[in-house]
Every structure is written in structure tokens, then in C-alpha cells.
Amino acid sequence: MRYALIMAGGSGTRLWPMSTKALPKQLIPFIGGRSLLQIAMERLDGLVPPERVYVGAGESTRDVMMERLPGMTADRFIGEPMGRDTLNAVGLGCAVLLAKDPDATVAIFTADHIIEPIDQFLEIVDRGYALAEAEPDTLVTFGITPTHAATGYGYLALGDAVSEYARRVDAFKEKPEAPVAEQYFAAGGEKYLWNSGMFVWKAATVMDCIRRYEPENYAVLSEIGAKWGEPETMAKLPETFGSLKKVSVDYAVMEPASQDDQVKVAAVPMGLTWLDVGSWPSFAETCETDAGGNALGAEKHVLMDSEGTLVASDDPEHLIATLGVEDLIVIHTGKATLVCPQDRAEEIKKLHAAVGESAGTDYL
Numbered sequence: 001m002r003y004a005l006i007m008a009g010g011s012g013t014r015l016w017p018m019s020t021k022a023l024p025k026q027l028i029p030f031i032g033g034r035s036l037l038q039i040a041m042e043r044l045d046g047l048v049p050p051e052r053v054y055v056g057a058g059e060s061t062r063d064v065m066m067e068r069l070p071g072m073t074a075d076r077f078i079g080e081p082m083g084r085d086t087l088n089a090v091g092l093g094c095a096v097l098l099a100k101d102p103d104a105t106v107a108i109f110t111a112d113h114i115i116e117p118i119d120q121f122l123e124i125v126d127r128g129y130a131l132a133e134a135e136p137d138t139l140v141t142f143g144i145t146p147t148h149a150a151t152g153y154g155y156l157a158l159g160d161a162v163s164e165y166a167r168r169v170d171a172f173k174e175k176p177e178a179p180v181a182e183q184y185f186a187a188g189g190e191k192y193l194w195n196s197g198m199f200v201w202k203a204a205t206v207m208d209c210i211r212r213y214e215p216e217n218y219a220v221l222s223e224i225g226a227k228w229g230e231p232e233t234m235a236k237l238p239e240t241f242g243s244l245k246k247v248s249v250d251y252a253v254m255e256p257a258s259q260d261d262q263v264k265v266a267a268v269p270m271g272l273t274w275l276d277v278g279s280w281p282s283f284a285e286t287c288e289t290d291a292g293g294n295a296l297g298a299e300k301h302v303l304m305d306s307e308g309t310l311v312a313s314d315d316p317e318h319l320i321a322t323l324g325v326e327d328l329i330v331i332h333t334g335k336a337t338l339v340c341p342q343d344r345a346e347e348i349k350k351l352h353a354a355v356g357e358s359a360g361t362d363y364l
Helices: 036-043 059-068 085-100 118-134 178-187 203-213 215-226 231-242 249-257 280-284 342-358
Strands: 002-007 053-058 077-080 105-110 113-116 138-144 155-161 167-173 192-202 264-270 273-276 295-297 300-304 310-313 319-323 328-332 337-341
Touching: 002 036, 002 085, 036 053, 036 059, 036 113, 053 059, 053 085, 059 077, 077 085, 085 105, 085 203, 085 215, 085 249, 105 118, 105 203, 113 118, 118 138, 118 192, 118 264, 138 155, 138 203, 138 249, 167 249, 178 192, 192 203, 192 249, 192 264, 203 215, 203 249, 215 231, 249 264, 280 295, 280 310, 280 328, 280 342, 300 310, 310 319, 319 328, 328 342, 337 342
Parallel strands: 002 053, 002 105, 053 077, 138 264, 295 310, 300 319, 310 328
Antiparallel strands: 105 192, 113 273, 138 192, 155 167, 155 192, 167 264, 328 337
């Protein structure tokens, strides 16, 4: 059967101070009053039955996710006791589903994307499912047609066609420096796609890849999956899961698989509007803008002689006013206020760490 697994972990430190340990970015209702996770779940309507949509996230977020996701049931929440990178997040979910259904075909999604139009998205993902079902030795990834020379995304180097809708992935390219990104973009979407972080595969196939490429992680993940939900397994989970080597699924599975004769890696292009909402500049792209190009994420605002500035608040009654500023990020919450230049947004992660050291974890 077909399943969907939404990966909703991650700390979202580049969206601090609105994203916190208590309410991480995927649960903030800051996209038209809806959260990214809520949007991700709604986007899957009609793709697979709701009872086969699972969420993988930190165990510490279980209660708030149950509260904020209508129809979500505890048996479909796969809680990690701590973050151990994407191989183990994906591997845990697939191990649990494989134990449940040896023929499971699992699509992996993330909870921080805005994708439109949805009907085309569903059609493209359905093609991915069909390919993984028809060719069980194929790991399917979805590639985004680049719209600019991005340095913040990995790239898929495309090879020959493997079906009407898919191309072989010859190599995974790490996030490139600007000159290399320019070369990839100039080569066009026929040669390189952005790596979306979305996949479809047989659970048995990806677990076999983990067994061959990361055998120590496989041994732990498969044992947890086989006994998921049993009291003894869950009691030992912080120890067993915490022992796993931290490594990304791209590095541990997709890169070696693309060079492996036993499996194939195929990319299904997604020529859609795709936005990874992982930073304040990307959040700004979801907001209404005024004549000065200011992104308006605050209910109450007065921006005088200001240009290219993002203002956002989690309090609909709080007023943000600016005068004579350009290209700033101004974020207000009940516990902290952030002000920084747009071009230093990537450094907010470092600032987050400094806040923890100087002001204490209560502000994180």
C-alpha cells in the first residue's frame, strides 16, 4: 500500500525568535493563519487515505502536534527522542512502516515547503509512486527546476531517461559556491535540478540500502521498527536511538545509491512554484508587500520611508513602526525581538546560539 511520511523535525533556528523549542517553525501559524505542517498535511488530501499519513518529529512536540492537527492520531506520530539527522528520521519511519506492511511504498515529504499548484503536485507525486511500484529497485526523488543560481540547495545531476516522466540521477551535488551554482543554472533544468528533499521508494528497498551502506544504523533502526510501540522498546528509545551515527539521508543513501548497480536513483522533475520556508527572507516571499517592497507579516504596522524590510509579529495587537530603514528584518514576539539586515539572515543561527549562552535557554 501507499503511505506518506511527513518529516516535521528540526529546530528552525533561522526563524528565531518566532521558532522556539516549545513551538518550532513547522507549527507556527504564520502562513495566513496556518502552520507549515498543517499546509503539508492538507496538500496530501486525495493522495493517500488520511489513516496512512504519518508524521515524524521530535517526541517533545507530540502534545502540541496532537492539539494543532485535526484528525491526527497518536499511532501515526513517530516520535524521535532527539534529532539524529535525516537518515535516522527517515529510516525510523520506514522501519516502522515496513514492519507494519512488508510491501509498503512510502513517500517522504517535509513540513517546511510551500508548493503550488497543488493539483499538479499531486499528479507528479502519483507518477513517483507508480515508478517505485513498477520498479521496486528504484529510489525516486523529486527535483525542482531552478529559477536562479541558488547556493542554499543541493543539486541533482541528470542522466538518461528511465521513463516518460523521470531521469536517472548520475550524481548528487552538495550546496555549491556561487560560481558553480551559476554554471548549474546556465546548464538549465535538463541537466541540473534542485534537490527537494522529497522521495518515494519501497520501504524494503531503502532499508536494504541502509543495511549495505550504514549497517550499524540499520541494525538499530530495524530492531526498533520491528518492536515499535512495545513498552520495553519505547523505554529504551532514548538510549538506542541516541546511539545512532548522525548523517543525512542524501549523504548516507542517495549519493552511494546513485553509483550502485543494485539500485537506481531516478528524479521526477517538479516544474512548480516551490518555496522552502527555512529563513526569514524565504518567509517574506509568502507575505503581502507594499509599494516600498516591504513584506508585511504583522497585523499592525506603519512603515514610513522604508524599503525592502520584513516586519512580523506573533501578537495581532502589537504595532511595528519603522522610519527611514532599508532591507531589514524586524521580528517581534512576546519574549524577544530580532532586528538584523536582510543580507545577514543566514547568521541568525549563530545569533540563536549566542542568545542561549548569554540570556539563557528560556529565550530559545
